[in-house]
Amino acid sequence: MANDPIVQVRDLRKVFRQGDLDVIALNGVSVDIAPCEFVALMGPSGSGKSTLLHLIAGIDRPTSGTVLVQGINVAELNESQLADWRNQNVGFVFQTFNLIPVLTGFENVELPLLLTQLKRSERRRQVETALELVGLSDRMHHRPDQLSGGQQQRVAIARALVTDPALIVADEPTGNLDAKSAADVMLILQALARSSGKTVIMVTHDPKAAAYGTRSLHLEKGEIAA
Amino acid sequence: MNVLSFIAKNALRNGRRVTLTVSSVAVSCALLVTLQTLQRELTIPPESEGASLRVIVRNKVSLMQPLPARQLSVIERIPGVVAVSPFTFFGGTYAGETVTSFAQFAIDPERFRGLLVEGRIASGDYDDFVRDRTSCLVGADTMTRYKLKVGDRMKFTGTFYPIDPDLRIAAVFAGTVDDRGVFFNHKLLDDVTGGGSTVGTWYLRVASAKVAPDVITAINAAFANSSAEVRAETERAFQMSFMAMLGDVKSLTLSISAVVVFTLMLVSVSTMSMSIRERFRELAVLKALGFRRREIFSFILAESFGLAFVGAVFGIGGTWLFWSHINLQKLSNGFLIYFEVTPRIMAMGGTVAAVLGILSAIAPAIAVARMSVADGLRTLD
Ligand SMILES: Nc1ncnc2c1ncn2[C@@H]1O[C@H](COP(=O)(O)OP(=O)(O)OP(=O)(O)O)[C@@H](O)[C@H]1O
Ligand SMILES: [Mg+2]
Numbered sequence A: 001m002a003n004d005p006i007v008q009v010r011d012l013r014k015v016f017r018q019g020d021l022d023v024i025a026l027n028g029v030s031v032d033i034a035p036c037e038f039v040a041l042m043g044p045s046g047s048g049k050s051t052l053l054h055l056i057a058g059i060d061r062p063t064s065g066t067v068l069v070q071g072i073n074v075a076e077l078n079e080s081q082l083a084d085w086r087n088q089n090v091g092f093v094f095q096t097f098n099l100i101p102v103l104t105g106f107e108n109v110e111l112p113l114l115l116t117q118l119k120r121s122e123r124r125r126q127v128e129t130a131l132e133l134v135g136l137s138d139r140m141h142h143r144p145d146q147l148s149g150g151q152q153q154r155v156a157i158a159r160a161l162v163t164d165p166a167l168i169v170a171d172e173p174t175g176n177l178d179a180k181s182a183a184d185v186m187l188i189l190q191a192l193a194r195s196s197g198k199t200v201i202m203v204t205h206d207p208k209a210a211a212y213g214t215r216s217l218h219l220e221k222g223e224i225a226a
Numbered sequence B: 001m002n003v004l005s006f007i008a009k010n011a012l013r014n015g016r017r018v019t020l021t022v023s024s025v026a027v028s029c030a031l032l033v034t035l036q037t038l039q040r041e042l043t044i045p046p047e048s049e050g051a052s053l054r055v056i057v058r059n060k061v062s063l064m065q066p067l068p069a070r071q072l073s074v075i076e077r078i079p080g081v082v083a084v085s086p087f088t089f090f091g092g093t094y095a096g097e098t099v100t101s102f103a104q105f106a107i108d109p110e111r112f113r114g115l116l117v118e119g120r121i122a123s124g125d126y127d128d129f130v131r132d133r134t135s136c137l138v139g140a141d142t143m144t145r146y147k148l149k150v151g152d153r154m155k156f157t158g159t160f161y162p163i164d165p166d167l168r169i170a171a172v173f174a175g176t177v178d179d180r181g182v183f184f185n186h187k188l189l190d191d192v193t194g195g196g197s198t199v200g201t202w203y204l205r206v207a208s209a210k211v212a213p214d215v216i217t218a219i220n221a222a223f224a225n226s227s228a229e230v231r232a233e234t235e236r237a238f239q240m241s242f243m244a245m246l247g248d249v250k251s252l253t254l255s256i257s258a259v260v261v262f263t264l265m266l267v268s269v270s271t272m273s274m275s276i277r278e279r280f281r282e283l284a285v286l287k288a289l290g291f292r293r294r295e296i297f298s299f300i301l302a303e304s305f306g307l308a309f310v311g312a313v314f315g316i317g318g319t320w321l322f323w324s325h326i327n328l329q330k331l332s333n334g335f336l337i338y339f340e341v342t343p344r345i346m347a348m349g350g351t352v353a354a355v356l357g358i359l360s361a362i363a364p365a366i367a368v369a370r371m372s373v374a375d376g377l378r379t380l381d
Helices: A049-056 A079-089 A105-115 A120-133 A149-161 A179-195 B003-011 B015-043 B049-053 B071-077 B109-115 B126-131 B140-145 B212-222 B235-246 B249-278 B280-289 B293-325 B343-370 B373-378
Strands: A007-018 A021-033 A038-042 A064-069 A090-093 A167-171 A199-203 A215-220 A223-225 B054-059 B081-089 B104-107 B120-124 B135-139 B153-157 B166-174 B182-185 B201-206 B230-234
Touching (some): A038 A179, A049 A199, A079 B280, A079 B293, A149 A179, A179 A199, B049 B235, B054 B212, B104 B109, B109 B126, B135 B140, B140 B166
Parallel strands (some): A038 A215, A167 A199
Antiparallel strands (some): A007 A021, B054 B230
16 A cells, blocks of 8 residues: 555646647656655656646646546546645645745745634644744744745745645745755755655756655656656 | 634735725715715705695795785684794895895794794793794704894894894794794784785694695685685695705716716726736635635635725715714805715615625636636746
């Protein structure tokens, strides 16, 4: 059981329609990802990395093919089931952090927990644990504009893991960071896969970042390159 | 943090937008409520039960033509008539004013006693008024306005009649729909109009609202084909025919109100969709985190509704405070008497604001619901 893949992608195709033109973003991708893997998705711009990540994370729907996450066919869930599923199973980290500017770090991390039944005190404990994990306990009451890029990205990681999801997806998480902050973020993601039982899928252009992962996947023109 | 404080933080995030939305809703509500109050004031004349019990008899030719005094004995005998007094508009000016805002009437004090239905004597002595033919009966509002007290004198200059009555205030009345008039003894006019052969109108009270139509018919019939044919109508009908002269106030205020509401709608709809469009990417993030369409819709709705609500409270509450603390009767020279912002009008203003709050949330909410999370994330901040 433990070695059953947590993510199974089969013959995945995604075609975007742009005016009269069909853009094939993914052209028959099949891949398995095992629990606790830290996968780096690499490839040239426009090769379909973000698209693959979105389909696995359930924020877009495939044209054909299947994505099974923990045995669940994501494409078969309706909008609101999918929303619940994402809340419980997927944590998101973005290149541009995407924190809510009017909320403090603490409140940003608390946001996904507002959808749960947790009491206020339980929420607080979980938020504090997550912020401690990313080393930001001392700055949690600052708003994003009072934090550095690296600190903002760590808040975003805390937000991604506060609901204790099995899967963390990150789209170029170091793309807007200096080398030092990038290394900090990589170490945190690596630790999540190594010791917290998370499966991390990360899109990156940076071979140094990819080196933190357990495996690299290369996409070329919507297909997995050997 | 809870959901409510999250919504509040979102609503208040942009100070300029909050100010713009709240103040535009407030100003529009204030205008709307004021217009509706004005319309109510102008189209519903002061109404009282007494007004349908009182009948005014005037010359059929015009209000300006006098009636022969001898008609009194005929009117008195008509069944259903409880009290009747001559009632002649004097139309003088007070104390050298160029325009006097309260009316003066010459009446028969003894007979008039039975006509002051809702009124009461607030000070002085009505019998004193009956006894002294150079005294007068004055409305409480006029007493206050000119800082008068019982025993003071009021000097009028005649415009239609060649007399300048100098009257002692014998009694003060209050509690009628319009406590402003001054009444004095008809004998003063009789002295200068050939010994009391004519009166301006007859003012009478009928036993009940039910018999009023019969009394009116009987009076009109009694003087048909005489040298002075009359037209009798209830005080209420008399007021209504006067109001008709104010023209189509109703459709005027209605169309101005419609323009106000429409402008308000444009402002609030556009500020709301502007503010949502600015946040498209954030809302996509919320969706990614697991918030459903219906939750995001309620955030947007609560935000827009909340801002409209605050605007309405300021606008409607402020208007109410303003009109209830200002003496409009004095400012308008008695033209507007109550100008009461009724709960009904306030509720109407609140409803308009609420509906607009809801309407302006709909379009942005639909746009957000339609957006796929992946597309929303791709939009640049
Ligand atoms: N919503 C869309 N509509 C039309 N075309 C799209 C859409 N999303 C992606 N594409 C196209 O699909 C292809 C793959 O896009 P994707 O964003 O997955 O690339 P990527 O590998 O993440 O590139 P980058 O490294 O630049 O982020 C591109 O050609 C892109 O233009
Ligand atoms: Mg990409």
